[in-house]
Amino acid sequence: MPERQTIIEPFKIKVVEPLPQLTRAERARELEAAGWNLFLVPARRVTFDFLTDSGTTAMSAAQWAAMMIADESYAGSRSFEALEATVRRVTGFRYIIPTHQGRAAEHLLFSMLVRPGSIVPSNNHFDTTRANIEQLGGEAVDLVCAEARDARSAAPFKGNLDVERLDELCRRERDRIPLGMITITNNAGGGQPVSLANLRAVAEVYRRYDIPFIIDACRFAENAWFIKRREPENAKRAVRAIAREVFDLADGCMMSGKKDGMVNIGGFIALRSDAWVPRLRSGLILTEGFPTYGGMAARDMEAFAVGIDEALEEPYLAYREAVAAYVASGLERIGMPVMQPPGAHAVYLDAGALLPDVPPASYPGQALVASLYLIAGVRGCEVGSVMFGKHLAGTFVPAARELVRLAFPRRVYTQAHMDYVIEATAEVVAGRGDLRGMRIVEEPPFLRHFTAKFAPL
Numbered sequence: 001m002p003e004r005q006t007i008i009e010p011f012k013i014k015v016v017e018p019l020p021q022l023t024r025a026e027r028a029r030e031l032e033a034a035g036w037n038l039f040l041v042p043a044r045r046v047t048f049d050f051l052t053d054s055g056t057t058a059m060s061a062a063q064w065a066a067m068m069i070a071d072e073s074y075a076g077s078r079s080f081e082a083l084e085a086t087v088r089r090v091t092g093f094r095y096i097i098p099t100h101q102g103r104a105a106e107h108l109l110f111s112m113l114v115r116p117g118s119i120v121p122s123n124n125h126f127d128t129t130r131a132n133i134e135q136l137g138g139e140a141v142d143l144v145c146a147e148a149r150d151a152r153s154a155a156p157f158k159g160n161l162d163v164e165r166l167d168e169l170c171r172r173e174r175d176r177i178p179l180g181m182i183t184i185t186n187n188a189g190g191g192q193p194v195s196l197a198n199l200r201a202v203a204e205v206y207r208r209y210d211i212p213f214i215i216d217a218c219r220f221a222e223n224a225w226f227i228k229r230r231e232p233e234n235a236k237r238a239v240r241a242i243a244r245e246v247f248d249l250a251d252g253c254m255m256s257g258k259k260d261g262m263v264n265i266g267g268f269i270a271l272r273s274d275a276w277v278p279r280l281r282s283g284l285i286l287t288e289g290f291p292t293y294g295g296m297a298a299r300d301m302e303a304f305a306v307g308i309d310e311a312l313e314e315p316y317l318a319y320r321e322a323v324a325a326y327v328a329s330g331l332e333r334i335g336m337p338v339m340q341p342p343g344a345h346a347v348y349l350d351a352g353a354l355l356p357d358v359p360p361a362s363y364p365g366q367a368l369v370a371s372l373y374l375i376a377g378v379r380g381c382e383v384g385s386v387m388f389g390k391h392l393a394g395t396f397v398p399a400a401r402e403l404v405r406l407a408f409p410r411r412v413y414t415q416a417h418m419d420y421v422i423e424a425t426a427e428v429v430a431g432r433g434d435l436r437g438m439r440i441v442e443e444p445p446f447l448r449h450f451t452a453k454f455a456p457l
């Protein structure tokens with residue numbers, strides 16, 4: 001194909017699904033019924049579902065075809081061999097422990113390694129990763145670099161881990177650190193990538209202190225793509241070669257197939273050495289299943305095996321980056337403040353900057369989420385004081401930032417959909433003066449963002 005400016009969707013559509021289209025009055029009724037909590041709105045009443053990129057992928061014809069020839073044998077399934085062969089080829093790790101999704105892999109590995117008082121460093125731990133460490137009495141320590149804190153900075157690798165602080169922590173606390181991690185891309189930090197230079201430096205620190213290095217590899221393909229795009233010395237390398245070099249730096253990885261596995265469910269632990277394998281397999285049998293399927297049906301393993309290779313195709317990755325960049329620049333153009341630079345899987349809107357007169361205690365992010373749904377039919381996710389704010393001894397402690405995440409399902413929406421979203425969001429921006437914030441009328445004791453009920457102020 002000749003070089004052109006326009007980055008096209010690198011697929012044709014074979015199977016389609018109707019897009020729910022509602023009137024504004026219908027959406028107003030849905031909001032009312034759901035207590036202004038978008039988690040409580042049925043998906044069939046959402047036009048553009050940007051709640052998460054996790055497990056929402058549209059599968060390819062090749063994946064569906066592979067599912068049809070799956071071998072559902074309990075033991076020694078050929079479909080496990082297919083997944084194992086792909087993971088070995090892509091990562092170089094020899095031992096593959098299949099799980100039903102990423103958090104099951106975390107639970108299995110941490111149950112073996114983490115004790116009360118353990119410390120597990122990373123750039124930023126994803127929330128299930130942190131919860132699994134803390135539930136075992138360990139401490140999940142975030143050591144993301146300083147640039148990550150500046151929402152407007154366009155630094156290319158805001159997912160990097162602060163190597164100096166890592167070194168200092170390892171020196172001081174070596175005996176309390178059963179494993180060291182890094183998340184690529186850094187989901188909790190806005191989907192920001194980690195550079196190859198930083199990955200090498202992190203691996204060197206872990207090696208020097210003899211700490212096993214395990215990568216949270218959920219978006220390893222997107223991270224490898226950003227290394228190619230943003231780290232000049234890697235510009236001419238194949239994404240596969242970059243991804244392989246990243247894995248070569250580590251002792252193993254955990255992965256949720258619901259991200260760059262391009263499947264709706266699935267996960268694994270992959271390891272270079274067999275030292276932990278017998279104990280992990282015993283745990284696996286107890287909680288997930290036999291070692292040749294873990295928590296997956298064979299058809300899921302087949303689709304996963306094909307999906308890992310599809311996620312590494314460069315036209316796909318170029319399109320994936322382009323979607324987020326296009327939406328981010330389109331939204332900035334109509335006056336919506338967006339965190340920079342955009343990653344690949346999501347765009348983060350800065351509700352605090354859009355609604356400066358709405359204090360964190362009135363949840364500007366939740367007000368924006370509701371307005372995006374009402375006006376544009378978009379379901380986003382508040383990542384601010386509803387999710388992270390706390391009441392400590394009677395005082396409200398807000399989150400560090402009031403954000404709204406629009407995460408993009410893989411291969412699901414087209415550029416026309418995104419154009420509509422940008423156009424409709426202009427109306428949200430124009431009407432921002434009417435948004436006064438939200439109050440919580442009902443909340444559960446834990447993880448309130450899933451089920452709390454709100455009312456507009």
Ligand SMILES: *Cc1c(COP(=O)(O)O)cnc(C)c1O
Nearest residue numbers: 101102103126128187218256258
């Ligand atoms: C999604 C995710 C997980 C957990 O995976 P699940 O399949 O949702 O259990 C872990 N780490 C990161 C970075 C993720 O994005």
